[in-house]
Amino acid sequence: MNLQVNGQTMALDPAKVPAEMPLLWVLRDELSLTGTKFGCGVAACGACTVQVDGQALRACVTPVGAVAGKSVRTIEALGAPDRPHALQTAWIQHQVPQCGYCQSGMLMAADALLRKTPNPTDAQIDAAITNLCRCGTYPRVRAAIHTAAKALRGGAA
Ligand code: FES
Numbered sequence: 001m002n003l004q005v006n007g008q009t010m011a012l013d014p015a016k017v018p019a020e021m022p023l024l025w026v027l028r029d030e031l032s033l034t035g036t037k038f039g040c041g042v043a044a045c046g047a048c049t050v051q052v053d054g055q056a057l058r059a060c061v062t063p064v065g066a067v068a069g070k071s072v073r074t075i076e077a078l079g080a081p082d083r084p085h086a087l088q089t090a091w092i093q094h095q096v097p098q099c100g101y102c103q104s105g106m107l108m109a110a111d112a113l114l115r116k117t118p119n120p121t122d123a124q125i126d127a128a129i130t131n132l133c134r135c136g137t138y139p140r141v142r143a144a145i146h147t148a149a150k151a152l153r154g155g156a157a
């Protein structure tokens with residue numbers, strides 16, 4: 001099976017990777033893309049959020065066979081240390097993370113939201129970002145999304 005991940009085609013050995021294996025397992029254990037986290041394993045927390053064809057999706061409950069031929073994007077492709085994404089810049093500006101465990105999923109959900117909705121309201125942010133944060137960073141996540149949205153629309157951050 002071939003998987004498109006972060007713009008690259010990855011060949012997966014079917015002997016090691018059955019189609020029903022969760023995408024999260026494949027990303028972390030087979031492709032060493034460990035930025036995507038395991039939290040609950042039952043689609044409740046969002047720590048495992050990646051994008052598939054631009055949509056935020058919980059990788060812990062998604063069989064890898066279901067995304068063959070689709071474009072998977074993980075946190076590793078959201079900017080780079082010398083070229084951070086506007087969301088990452090805003091996350092730093094607002095000092096969003098506490099323990100950080102939920103944050104890669106938060107960022108991938110936020111990016112999926114801003115691609116569809118460049119100027120979201122608080123209600124749209126709350127509806128789209130269903131990720132859980134046990135450190136309670138929700139107000140800062142929301143503020144940082146507004147800052148990044150403004151920057152991406154061409155306004156000053
Ligand atoms: S680990 Fe996937 S939703 Fe919690």
Ligand code: FES
Nearest residue numbers: 099100133134135
């Ligand atoms: S920053 Fe700790 S769980 Fe969200």
